[in-house]
Amino acid sequence: MSDCLIEANQLSKTYQMGKVGVSALKKASFTIQKGSFTAIIGTSGSGKSTLLNLLGLIDHPTDGSLTFKGLNVNQLSNYEQTKIRAENIGFIFQSFHLVPVMNILDNVMLQLSFSKKDKKQRKKTAIQALNSVGLGTYLQHYPADLSGGQRQRVSIARALSKDPDLILADEPTGSLDSKSGAGVLDIFKALHKRGKTIIIVTHDLEIASIANQQLVLKDGELLETNTNDVEQLKKYYYR
Ligand SMILES: Nc1ncnc2c1ncn2[C@@H]1O[C@H](COP(=O)(O)OP(=O)(O)OP(=O)(O)O)[C@@H](O)[C@H]1O
Numbered sequence: 001m002s003d004c005l006i007e008a009n010q011l012s013k014t015y016q017m018g019k020v021g022v023s024a025l026k027k028a029s030f031t032i033q034k035g036s037f038t039a040i041i042g043t044s045g046s047g048k049s050t051l052l053n054l055l056g057l058i059d060h061p062t063d064g065s066l067t068f069k070g071l072n073v074n075q076l077s078n079y080e081q082t083k084i085r086a087e088n089i090g091f092i093f094q095s096f097h098l099v100p101v102m103n104i105l106d107n108v109m110l111q112l113s114f115s116k117k118d119k120k121q122r123k124k125t126a127i128q129a130l131n132s133v134g135l136g137t138y139l140q141h142y143p144a145d146l147s148g149g150q151r152q153r154v155s156i157a158r159a160l161s162k163d164p165d166l167i168l169a170d171e172p173t174g175s176l177d178s179k180s181g182a183g184v185l186d187i188f189k190a191l192h193k194r195g196k197t198i199i200i201v202t203h204d205l206e207i208a209s210i211a212n213q214q215l216v217l218k219d220g221e222l223l224e225t226n227t228n229d230v231e232q233l234k235k236y237y238y239r
């Protein structure tokens with residue numbers, strides 16, 4: 001299908017802990033359409049970050065296959081995967097992953113190191129991205145000088161700076177108060193409107209219910225690939 005961005009087929013991940021294998025994702029099959037908004041939900045330890053890391057080509061599946069824009073990711077070299085990631089995917093981590101010894105402008109510019117732009121253009125692009133999340137007057141500030149919500153917005157600006165087709169976010173509102181969380185959610189809604197494909201891990205069922213698709217995980221198993229009925233989602237969550 002031409003509007004399919006990602007296809008996961010029996011996607012599995014087992015972490016090896018010494019002699020014990022931890023089965024974090026078990027044979028998940030689903031598709032992600034271009035321009036869609038997908039929420040991944042499930043209790044702690046259900047495999048949400050594991051799945052997101054596989055979709056972001058940050059980690060490799062131990063079984064099953066993943067197709068990205070028609071390319072079978074398993075058959076690509078690490079270099080090719082890195083290139084796809086650098087050009088197509090913006091990742092927003094649960095714990096920000098900012099570089100503490102760099103100001104926020106340099107943090108965002110760092111993301112653009114692989115781009116063909118010269119330094120002046122990279123600076124301009126980074127400033128635009130920080131402006132778009134309301135941090136245009138904080139360029140010289142260091143991550144430690146910012147609130148949690150502001151740090152999360154820096155990490156969003158960093159992901160947006162390269163104008164990726166796909167934006168992956170791991171609990172982007174999880175550590176924020178409700179007002180900062182609403183601000184961050186508005187940014188995602190606006191990005192979706194602009195045609196970006198968004199996949200977001202969230203504990204917030206209201207956020208999940210406004211998505212086009214819900215992937216519900218329980219103990220590494222994909223229970224459901226689509227319901228935006230909050231009451232139904234609650235059942236999955238609390239059972
Ligand atoms: N690097 C790792 N090595 C070994 N086990 C891991 C590793 N990462 C995750 N796991 C295990 O895999 C399972 C799924 O973890 P994952 O981080 O995907 O859960 P999660 O749904 O994101 O949880 P949370 O909501 O707490 O962030 C858990 O049992 C976890 O302990």
Ligand SMILES: [Mg+2]
Nearest residue numbers: 048049050170
């Ligand atoms: Mg997680």
